[in-house]
Amino acid sequence: MAVLTVGLAMAGCGGAQPAAAPGPACAAGQAGQAPVPLSVEQTRNAVVIAAVGQRLGVPHHAVTVALATAMQESGLRNLPYGDRDSLGLFQQRPSQGWGPSAVVLTPRLAAASFYRRLVRVPHWATLPVTQAAQAVQHSALAKAYGQQEPQARVLARALTGEVPAGLACSALPPHAASPAVQVRALADRELGSGGLTPRTPAGQWAAGAWLVGHAADLGLTRVEVRGRRWTAAAGTWQTGPQPSSGLFFA
DSSP states (O other): OOOOOOOOOOEETTEEOOOOOOOOEEEEOOTTSOOEEEOHHHHHHHHHHHHHHHHHTOOHHHHHHHHHHHHHHHSSOOOSOOSTTOBTTTTBOGGGTTOOHHHHTSHHHHHHHHHHHHTTSTTGGGSOHHHHHHHHHOOSSTTGGGGGHHHHHHHHHHHTTSSTTOEEEESOOOOOOOOHHHHHHHHHHHTOTTTTSOSSHHHHHHHHHHHHHTHHHHTOOEEEETTEEEETTTOSEEEOSSOOSSEEEO
């Protein structure tokens, strides 16, 4: 899955100027389907939301609800402001029992708080996305979450491993590589203990998406899952040099 960025040449006193180089960008989806375009920041936050859902063991429908909510509330950005005292990805309000601002502004903790309230909603798993989200958020725009459902569902399928090689990022800026022990420690906090040693194909692809989503921050240049390889240089998933059933990163 490639990310297409179109640069426009600018005309000026000195004649035509070269098109700007494509900037960092990510996209989620699968072949034959319109991808969901994301910035690096949005991707990082999305993979955290999906990872926390996996750590808590909630169904994938919950991940779709959480992503749709964050897309509507903040555009998948960890906002340090909002209406009244609303903050963070989900625009949670400390004054309404969501915890102190330090918790609300930590994506991993904010996502966990959202899931815990969601699973307490009666019959949440059978509710449409917009109703489930509204039952948690109590928004003045009760039906707004439904607008985000199609893209949230595509994104959730990519990040939970339902769709192999469903997330790719390209044109990432150079970043010093983090030690493997640091990568695994972060994975344990977000994905759960042993998050980078999953036993199922879907779990491996979910971990692979998590690695790609954090590649810009962790300085990762290569992720391999089940014989397919994403590299920062190529920005896409390609068939690896040899068959494999494991998960590797560097």
